Amino acid sequence: MKFEISVGARAILQTLMDGGYEACLVGGCVRDLLRGAVPHDWDICTSARPEETAACFAHRRVLETGMKHGTVTVLEDGEPYEITTYRTEGPYSDSRRPDYVTFVSSLEADLARRDFTMNAIALKLDGSLQDPFGGTEDIKYGVIRCVGDPACRFQEDGLRIMRALRFGASFGYKIEEKTAQAIRAYQKVLRHVAVERIQVELCKLLTGRWAGAILRHYPDVLCQFWPQLRPLVELEQNNPWHCWGGWEHTICALEAVPADLPLRLAVLLHDIGKPGCKSTDETGVDHFYGHAEAGAELADGMLRTLKFDNKTRERVVILVKRHDLPLSEYSIRRWLGRLGAETFFQLLEVKRADSLGQNSSMVKDWLAELDEIKAKAEEILAQQECLSLRGLEVNGKDVLEAGIAPGPEVGQVLNGLLEQVLSGAVPNEREALLARIPHRK
Numbered sequence: 295m296k297f298e299i300s301v302g303a304r305a306i307l308q309t310l311m312d313g314g315y316e317a318c319l320v321g322g323c324v325r326d327l328l329r330g331a332v333p334h335d336w337d338i339c340t341s342a343r344p345e346e347t348a349a350c351f352a353h354r355r356v357l358e359t360g361m362k363h364g365t366v367t368v369l370e371d372g373e374p375y376e377i378t379t380y381r382t383e384g385p386y387s388d389s390r391r392p393d394y395v396t397f398v399s400s401l402e403a404d405l406a407r408r409d410f411t412m413n414a415i416a417l418k419l420d421g422s423l424q425d426p427f428g429g430t431e432d433i434k435y436g437v438i439r440c441v442g443d444p445a446c447r448f449q450e451d452g453l454r455i456m457r458a459l460r461f462g463a464s465f466g467y468k469i470e471e472k473t474a475q476a477i478r479a480y481q482k483v484l485r486h487v488a489v490e491r492i493q494v495e496l497c498k499l500l501t502g503r504w505a506g507a508i509l510r511h512y513p514d515v516l517c518q519f520w521p522q523l524r525p526l527v528e529l530e531q532n533n534p535w536h537c538w539g540g541w542e543h544t545i546c547a548l549e550a551v552p553a554d555l556p557l558r559l560a561v562l563l564h565d566i567g568k569p570g571c572k573s574t575d576e577t578g579v580d581h582f583y584g585h586a587e588a589g590a591e592l593a594d595g596m597l598r599t600l601k602f603d604n605k606t607r608e609r610v611v612i613l614v615k616r617h618d619l620p621l622s623e624y625s626i627r628r629w630l631g632r633l634g635a636e637t638f639f640q641l642l643e644v645k646r647a648d649s650l651g652q653n654s655s656m657v658k659d660w661l662a663e664l665d666e667i668k669a670k671a672e673e674i675l676a677q678q679e680c681l682s683l684r685g686l687e688v689n690g691k692d693v694l695e696a697g698i699a700p701g702p703e704v705g706q707v708l709n710g711l712l713e714q715v716l717s718g719a720v721p722n723e724r725e726a727l728l729a730r731i732p733h734r735k
């Protein structure tokens with residue numbers, strides 16, 4: 295089999311070999327080449343010790359930041375390449391990185407420390423593979439299998455549980471039976487894993503094409519770091535709109551939304567407030583009054599726990615909070631102005647997914663309504679209609695000149711005028727607006 299190895303990676307492998315060391319590609323790039331995907335980076339491993347690697351590249355730009363863990367980064371053609379000395383890892387007592395690493399001389403020992411068979415294959419420059427754990431076969435059949443005993447491997451580092459799920463969600467591979475059993479048996483170890491590491495894998499999981507299938511089978515894994523999901527997973531809802539429980543509805547909606555991180559997170563969490571807001575009326579029908587607001591608060595806390603950046607967190611929280619917002623032709627301008635165009639269109643995507651996640655005869659009508667709102671919003675934007683104070687044809691100076699005293703009232707008057715424009719009561723024209731300013735001289 296011929297592999298497309300980047301020119302930069304070839305040059306680095308050759309330089310190490312010219313220095314008298316073993317060197318090969320390893321990890322994600324080899325896996326991706328074997329599954330017919332384009333690698334996004336090229337990890338290289340070598341028998342050379344870090345100082346020896348650095349010496350081989352003395353004529354290039356070398357970053358020595360990871361030397362203690364055996365990693366030297368070389369810039370080749372402006373691209374960073376990580377070159378790591380063959381190593382085994384000590385325990386992960388802080389659950390962030392191994393306490394220590396031990397440099398070893400055999401490639402096979404290095405491959406044995408890796409998480410899954412598909413990630414434990416080395417590729418040499420001559421095109422030969424070293425694959426002691428049958429990773430090639432597992433890639434061929436789409437199987438995620440731990441290297442060694444899954445129970446031990448997950449106890450060593452609980453993050454591997456999340457990694458198994460994220461590879462399942464990204465590639466659509468099946469998690470092999472023993473590995474799957476160990477995930478269920480040892481998922482509690484995730485509670486000790488650094489949240490920053492969990493967040494990285496969760497984001498990849500949620501944006502994976504097969505995220506829904508993984509979430510359907512492994513809700514308990516997510517409940518380890520987000521126990522707030524538990525009541526949603528168990529939520530039954532008896533009302534005319536829903537024939538599914540809370541979790542199945544969430545997954546169907548998630549499968550219907552584009553694989554964009556804030557959208558996927560918002561859909562995952564959109565009904566998180568439902569269990570706490572559930573009431574059942576005298577006819578036995580369930581209601582969830584106030585669940586969007588309550589859910590926004592819960593989502594905020596959950597995203598903080600995993601240390602999401604403020605921008606993502608705030609976006610997701612607003613989408614959860616407004617996912618039930620009734621939108622009519624008349625309120626489009628107001629919400630476009632308040633939320634901003636990007637968030638507004640994301641909200642439409644969330645609403646669309648929420649509709650598609652309901653097995654109701656009304657879905658077609660809801661979707662048609664959403665399409666109309668979207669078209670109308672696009673038209674409003676195309677015509678550059680006034681959506682915020684900045685677009686209003688009068689400003690603070692006009693209000694002062696009309697006799698309003700400087701102070702908070704100026705803003706109140708302007709906002710009042712904006713509301714009237716947004717609702718269509720007044721055209722955004724100077725004269726019409728001036729006439730509406732109270733206490734005009």
Ligand code: ATP
Binds near residue numbers: 320322409413454
């Ligand atoms: P991606 O394509 O998303 O980068 P990847 O498999 O390359 O996937 P990385 O986090 O870049 O993931 O890790 C590189 C390699 O290091 C993996 O392929 C695997 O061999 C090894 N590895 C990473 N994390 C772990 C872990 N927690 N336990 C054991 N081996 C790991």
Ligand code: MG
Binds near residue numbers: 322
């Ligand atoms: Mg990688």
